[in-house]
Amino acid sequence: MIHIENLHKKFGELEVLKGVDLDVQNGEVVSIVGPSGTGKSTLLRCINYLERPEKGIIDVDGFRIDAEHHSRKDVYTLRKQSSMIFQNFNLISNKTVLENIMLSPVVVQKKSKEEARAAAEEILHKIGLSDKINAKPSTLSGGQQQRVAIARAIAIGANVMLFDEPTSALDPSLVGEVLNLIRDLAQTHQRTMLIVTHEMQFAHTISDRIVYMDAGVIVEQGSPDEFFNHPKEEKTKQFLKFYHLKDKE
Ligand SMILES: Nc1ncnc2c1ncn2[C@@H]1O[C@H](COP(=O)(O)OP(=O)(O)OP(=O)(O)O)[C@@H](O)[C@H]1O
Ligand SMILES: [Mg+2]
Numbered sequence: 001m002i003h004i005e006n007l008h009k010k011f012g013e014l015e016v017l018k019g020v021d022l023d024v025q026n027g028e029v030v031s032i033v034g035p036s037g038t039g040k041s042t043l044l045r046c047i048n049y050l051e052r053p054e055k056g057i058i059d060v061d062g063f064r065i066d067a068e069h070h071s072r073k074d075v076y077t078l079r080k081q082s083s084m085i086f087q088n089f090n091l092i093s094n095k096t097v098l099e100n101i102m103l104s105p106v107v108v109q110k111k112s113k114e115e116a117r118a119a120a121e122e123i124l125h126k127i128g129l130s131d132k133i134n135a136k137p138s139t140l141s142g143g144q145q146q147r148v149a150i151a152r153a154i155a156i157g158a159n160v161m162l163f164d165e166p167t168s169a170l171d172p173s174l175v176g177e178v179l180n181l182i183r184d185l186a187q188t189h190q191r192t193m194l195i196v197t198h199e200m201q202f203a204h205t206i207s208d209r210i211v212y213m214d215a216g217v218i219v220e221q222g223s224p225d226e227f228f229n230h231p232k233e234e235k236t237k238q239f240l241k242f243y244h245l246k247d248k249e
Pocket of ligand 1 (some may be wrong): 011014016034035036037038039040041042043
């Protein structure tokens with residue numbers, strides 16, 4: 001579960017988040033769409049405090065932080081409530097696939113190496129990458145690297161998964177395998193997911209709800225059918241028109 005209330009974030013003079021309110025229920029899949037530079041990544045990064053908001057409430061799976069009053073330990077606890085999947089995978093290049101996946105369970109969660117290894121092997125088997133267990137990330141395709149990054153996020157065991165354009169760095173031919181994995185995770189594992197994406201077709205099929213962000217605020221939200229077929233706000237209509245044109249190219 002994610003609860004965000006009146007969230008504000010500035011970079012210097014630039015006001016990027018201007019009072020964002022958002023709720024995501026347990027097991028719900030919500031996609032955030034919107035033009036470039038409107039604060040989508042910043043919002044996601046604030047949820048696990050990769051960016052520090054100036055004001056607002058963030059509650060992830062029952063752990064609540066007030067941006068104006070919190071300790072370092074609070075930030076550390078909040079971070080453990082979610083796991084993030086980045087556009088550029090962010091795997092550690094000099095560690096193998098197995099070591100990347102085991103790192104957080106061993107170092108942060110203090111699991112035994114045996115237990116972490118067994119769990120990592122099982123996840124790799126499920127996502128069809130058992131043969132890459134001892135490979136270094138640089139020897140994998142982009143799609144495989146992103147699937148390993150998702151495996152690492154699964155191993156962390158947080159209920160809440162945050163995806164920031166998980167397919168935008170991929171060759172178009174590799175997008176499908178990553179989207180299929182995310183779809184499978186959403187359907188069979190009931191994770192709570194917040195996904196920033198420009199893949200409208202994917203957002204349409206996977207999401208319980210679509211959130212449209214523009215210029216630091218949430219302009220409109222609704223079910224995929226409401227959002228894509230019956231948008232209410234003028235800004236949303238303009239944004240979707242652009243995507244319809246792109247689809248026809
Ligand atoms: N670390 C930073 N320092 C200064 N400005 C930043 C920083 N990160 C983001 N910004 C600015 O904040 C605004 C919002 O950026 P953000 O990355 O959240 O947009 P976005 O909606 O994710 O865009 P995109 O769809 O292109 O990924 C932009 O104007 C960006 O230049
Ligand atoms: Mg972004």
